[in-house]
Amino acid sequence: MLVLSRRAGEKIVIGDDVTVTVLEVRGDVVRVGIDAPRSVRVHREEVHRELQAANQAAARAAASDEAAAALSSALRPRAPRA
Structure with a gap:
């Protein structure tokens, strides 16, 4: 420093x-x-920490939503083949 x-x-x-x-x-x-x-973001440290935590929570929620959609798609019944 x-x-x-x-x-x-x-x-x-x-x-x-x-x-x-x-x-x-x-x-x-x-x-x-x-x-x-x-283009340069300037924040007080405490605001920066809050933004990081909010971004991480949003990323976790998005990953969870994607996982749920993939599971739902995998469990969806498929039409029988002719």
Whole structure:
């Protein structure tokens, strides 16, 4: 992990497209501004964790639905052959 010290108004550049600016430091709270292209998703860690959990739950539900459809298809009676 890279650890940097910055003062209010100073910036950190990540790659060619992302800039993080320290807006304010008040006690143990730091406000930052993040300038990034719309294609780069930026979330607070707790929101990111919630999104991951929701995506995993949706993937499990989709896999379960697919498994149920496959089982249903396999159990469906077939017409006798002539």
